[in-house]
Amino acid sequence: MSIKQQISESNNQVIIAIENNFDFSLHQHFREAYSHCNTPKTDFILDLSHTEYMDSSALGMILLLKDHADNLGGQVIIKKPSDTVNKILEIAQFHRLVTIEK
Template sequence: MGITTKLSGDGSELYLAIDGRFDFSLHQEFRGAYESKDQVVTSYVIDMKATTYLDSSALGMLLLLRDFAGGDHASIQIVHCNQDVKKILSISNFEQLFDIH
């Protein structure tokens, strides 16, 4: 459980896979995953295929990533959400802030 990261060959895209519960216990790990990169990352992919749960702190962490990545100009995709996760994101109107697949 936790977060797996992978940087594209040219360093422009950061892939983050979240395994298990996405809650406050992952705050430091999630933040460290995107803040510690030396390259200039211009797009992010958050893979929630293995995410079983997310809470309000996870929503807050996604918003912090969005701010870090450039706010309204950020390129962030959230992919492979199960129905429960997609419903939480939808109720929170996150489809207006993120590209959700």
């Protein structure tokens, strides 16, 4: 399993870490990692420091996560994307949509 999820109730944070490949095969697991968190103002930290590759369907999944976060009044923060992953985020100009912390 290449998704790790960590919830911290106190400061309304959900950390989702993705290892190796972030692609369509994770669709179900990825959704499950956030869909039950319905606390208002929850921030979702997406840790991509151990992600080696992501494809366009992963971008789609991030947008779904963003929708979810927006509905709760929280935000999505992408943390430490690797160079390869960052290149893909850059091409898609995702820094205009979500916060990316390098």
